[in-house]
Amino acid sequence: MTDDELLDVWASVTRAVMADPSVGPANGAQVALAMPRGIAAGTLYLAVPYEFTLKLLESRLRPAIMAAISAIPEAEEIENFVVIVDEEAHPSLDADPVADERDSGAHASEGMPSGSGGAHSAGSAHMARSDTPRPVDEPRRRHGADAPVDSRLNDKYRFDSFVIGQSNRFAHAAAVAVAEAPARAYNPLFIYGDSGLGKTHLLHAIGHYARELFPEVRVRYVSSEDFTNDFINSIANNQGAAFHARYRSVDILLVDDIQFLEDKVETQEAFFHTFNTLHDHNKQVVITSDVQPKQLRGFEERMLSRFEWGLLTDIQAPDLETRIAILRKKAQRENLEIDHSILEFIASKFSSNIRELEGTLIRVTAYASLNQQRIDMPLVHTVLKDLITLDADNEVQPSDIISRTAEYFDLSVDDLYGPTRAQQIATARQIAMYLCRELTPLSLPKIGQLFGGRDHTTVMYAHKKISQLIAERRSIYNQVQELTTRIKQGSR
Numbered sequence: 086m087t088d089d090e091l092l093d094v095w096a097s098v099t100r101a102v103m104a105d106p107s108v109g110p111a112n113g114a115q116v117a118l119a120m121p122r123g124i125a126a127g128t129l130y131l132a133v134p135y136e137f138t139l140k141l142l143e144s145r146l147r148p149a150i151m152a153a154i155s156a157i158p159e160a161e162e163i164e165n166f167v168v169i170v171d172e173e174a175h176p177s178l179d180a181d182p183v184a185d186e187r188d189s190g191a192h193a194s195e196g197m198p199s200g201s202g203g204a205h206s207a208g209s210a211h212m213a214r215s216d217t218p219r220p221v222d223e224p225r226r227r228h229g230a231d232a233p234v235d236s237r238l239n240d241k242y243r244f245d246s247f248v249i250g251q252s253n254r255f256a257h258a259a260a261v262a263v264a265e266a267p268a269r270a271y272n273p274l275f276i277y278g279d280s281g282l283g284k285t286h287l288l289h290a291i292g293h294y295a296r297e298l299f300p301e302v303r304v305r306y307v308s309s310e311d312f313t314n315d316f317i318n319s320i321a322n323n324q325g326a327a328f329h330a331r332y333r334s335v336d337i338l339l340v341d342d343i344q345f346l347e348d349k350v351e352t353q354e355a356f357f358h359t360f361n362t363l364h365d366h367n368k369q370v371v372i373t374s375d376v377q378p379k380q381l382r383g384f385e386e387r388m389l390s391r392f393e394w395g396l397l398t399d400i401q402a403p404d405l406e407t408r409i410a411i412l413r414k415k416a417q418r419e420n421l422e423i424d425h426s427i428l429e430f431i432a433s434k435f436s437s438n439i440r441e442l443e444g445t446l447i448r449v450t451a452y453a454s455l456n457q458q459r460i461d462m463p464l465v466h467t468v469l470k471d472l473i474t475l476d477a478d479n480e481v482q483p484s485d486i487i488s489r490t491a492e493y494f495d496l497s498v499d500d501l502y503g504p505t506r507a508q509q510i511a512t513a514r515q516i517a518m519y520l521c522r523e524l525t526p527l528s529l530p531k532i533g534q535l536f537g538g539r540d541h542t543t544v545m546y547a548h549k550k551i552s553q554l555i556a557e558r559r560s561i562y563n564q565v566q567e568l569t570t571r572i573k574q575g576s577r
């Protein structure tokens with residue numbers, strides 16, 4: 086078989102696998118990332134850019150690929166296939182002529198790589214003819230591209246501070262792939278999972294890593310709440326054009342907690358257009374959510390189906406080994422010397438939320454430094470005595486946190502909800518916000534809403550401030566600790 090014949094055979098295989106209903110467009114798109122390298126002794130050799138794609142092709146997609154090969158008469162000499170990873174094996178940016186002819190709709194435009202567009206991305210052999218890897222599509226030459234972008238990336242959240250375990254391996258691999266080949270690997274990438282499991286961390290890490298690889302790339306991180314506020318302000322101030330320019334002139338848009346847009350019809354519409362513009366122009370979109378698209382309520386169907394165009398991946402609660410590794414990494418970063426058995430003990434007590442796990446380590450170290458003691462098992466037992474995770478039936482309710490905090494500080498619940506900035510009330514409110522963040526799965530915007538419709542940045546600030554104060558002031562440490570005990574005991 087000549088090289089060109091092989092490319093044509095592989096294009097047919099790709100089309101057949103993508104059309105296979107048992108595969109689905111997101112997984113099928115992985116096949117389009119593969120480049121056929123040749124056939125030797127009946128074995129077809131395929132090169133893919135990522136380890137993650139290799140695993141998918143070799144395991145989950147193997148039956149569908151073999152079925153497609155055996156259905157193509159020209160492929161009869163192929164008895165088996167083997168996949169290798171070759172980082173150079175990126176699809177070309179050249180427009181896919183098959184897709185262009187077939188799909189006159191918006192989403193096959195501007196060299197959209199076949200591997201990222203889901204069902205209409207067959208004809209991968211055309212990509213395979215070029216092996217020139219290129220970052221994002223000439224970011225600097227775009228309209229309005231010279232204005233600096235405020236990326237809003239948090240320096241703390243990088244791939245090298247992210248611990249990989251069974252629960253997040255797939256999401257991590259997909260995030261790395263997106264950063265290494267924006268708009269080529271999976272577009273959009275949709276990451277979902279419960280609160281505190283690392284979705285935000287991965288979003289920021291994608292942005293940092295992409296900027297390290299491609300210094301020109303324009304990245305913007307935005308929480309869905311900020312997007313909403315920005316949109317509302319743009320209407321109020323008649324600055325729609327600036328709003329559009331801000332979000333549509335980036336190469337990578339990282340959107341956190343999309344569930345916040347539920348039932349916000351106008352903002353969804355604005356996001357829909359932003360998404361389409363970016364996707365049509367071969368720009369990467371990454372989205373996180375607490376649930377998968379199908380379970381998002383109050384979203385239009387056309388929006389949800391777009392979320393499924395690329396790759397969906399979830400993050401689950403980490404297993405014990407991963408939790409220990411996360412604590413160890415955190416301890417190393419903070420230059421804390423803590424015995425392995427202690428980290429293991431803490432990790433064994435908190436299973437479902439990494440934020441809570443990290444929060445516990447902070448409390449342990451705060452207690453040790455306030456009392457000038459070394460961190461040993463008796464000390465950890467003292468601190469954890471009343472923090473031990475409750476079982477699922479005993480979930481802490483935010484209303485309990487608020488009422489108990491009010492009672493503890495001799496205030497009314499309305500004081501905590503209200504606007505008063507008097508020092509004592511403000512601190513009590515910040516402690517209640519901190520505890521809502523630590524002890525419940527509520528997102529920052531949801532907590533903000535609970536406290537009289539405050540912005541999520543206020544909650545973020547409160548959490549950060551109280552985290553610092555418990556390490557500096559014994560009174561705050563004691564208050565937070567006592568309140569936690571009361572709240573947890575109250576919910577038993």
Ligand SMILES: Nc1ncnc2c1ncn2[C@@H]1O[C@H](COP(=O)(O)OP(=O)(O)OP(=O)(O)O)[C@@H](O)[C@H]1O
Binds near residue numbers: 242283284287528
């Ligand atoms: N695998 C990991 N390795 C290291 N740190 C992690 C990991 N996963 C989560 N974390 C840390 O746990 C904390 C919570 O993570 P993050 O804010 O990313 O969660 P989230 O899933 O976005 O939660 P939410 O939906 O509530 O916003 C962060 O400090 C983050 O750095």
